[in-house]
Amino acid sequence: MSPLDFLSAAFLFGGGAFCLAGTVGVLRFPDVYCRLHALTKVDNLGLGLVVVGLALQSGSWATALKLLLVWFFVLISSAFTCQLIARAALRGRGAAPWGGRREP
Amino acid sequence: MDPGDAGKTRRNTGGLQKVGSWFRAGAWKSAVARVVFVGMAWWALCDGDPRSFIFGVPVVATVSVVSFLLSPPRSYGWRLTEVVRFAGYFLAGSVHGGFDVARRALAPSMPISPVFVRYRMSLPGGAPQTVFRITLSLMPGTLNADVLGDELVVHSLVDRGEGIQHELKNLEWRVSRLFGLGLPPPEPAHA
Numbered sequence: 001m002s003p004l005d006f007l008s009a010a011f012l013f014g015g016g017a018f019c020l021a022g023t024v025g026v027l028r029f030p031d032v033y034c035r036l037h038a039l040t041k042v043d044n045l046g047l048g049l050v051v052v053g054l055a056l057q058s059g060s061w062a063t064a065l066k067l068l069l070v071w072f073f074v075l076i077s078s079a080f081t082c083q084l085i086a087r088a089a090l091r092g093r094g095a096a097p098w099g100g101r102r103e104p
Numbered sequence: 105m106d107p108g109d110a111g112k113t114r115r116n117t118g119g120l121q122k123v124g125s126w127f128r129a130g131a132w133k134s135a136v137a138r139v140v141f142v143g144m145a146w147w148a149l150c151d152g153d154p155r156s157f158i159f160g161v162p163v164v165a166t167v168s169v170v171s172f173l174l175s176p177p178r179s180y181g182w183r184l185t186e187v188v189r190f191a192g193y194f195l196a197g198s199v200h201g202g203f204d205v206a207r208r209a210l211a212p213s214m215p216i217s218p219v220f221v222r223y224r225m226s227l228p229g230g231a232p233q234t235v236f237r238i239t240l241s242l243m244p245g246t247l248n249a250d251v252l253g254d255e256l257v258v259h260s261l262v263d264r265g266e267g268i269q270h271e272l273k274n275l276e277w278r279v280s281r282l283f284g285l286g287l288p289p290p291e292p293a294h295a
Binding site for chain 2: 024031036046060062063083
């Protein structure tokens, strides 16, 4: 394995770990609004790391750019979907936000 | 007349534009940026194969014209250096945001104290507000939940009181700089 393979494996494993953490967040967080935080931020970072890991392996600038475009469009669409879900929960369903506090 | 003044004058007369005039004199920079973006997207999709350009050039031209018709290019005074600087800030912010939420999700004590806050935007409508709302949702701890005119409903994973407002002000100032709009810089944090 070349150093590039190690680097790209590190990015891929890191990305997978963040996606797993995002899923744990969706399962553990108490209400729909907190779960959206886990879905948007953690999964976007996970996808970004996977994209970097794959781009290092692609061996072509065009494919690397294509992967970056995929990430860019997922970023935008996830920011919009997250806002639409939060708005639907606030206005339509009236999902009550969790009012607790958990200190570290 | 320096370029900044020219931009301001054009912005102020923006409402008087006729429906048919989809290309304004000062908007060439936005127009070129869009054509370059669409062209690069085509190049990436076809893996840089030169044979695809026969089909690609008309597609890029058509998509650009449709984009100008649907959303006419504006004459924002943006600069490439500011775009790169904002992209760097955005990347650092999303890495920080991802780490922060992942840590809170995985920690056994799950230290969260969610709260809704309201924030009045001073950015003008259209692209600046949209960019602000997208980046806000990917920054550490904040999420755009609803928008009521110029007022945002922001959900924060951790109740940090005034810190949230200050962070939003700082982000808004950065977005305004990205578009070359002259919002005053936020006063330094007290925290």
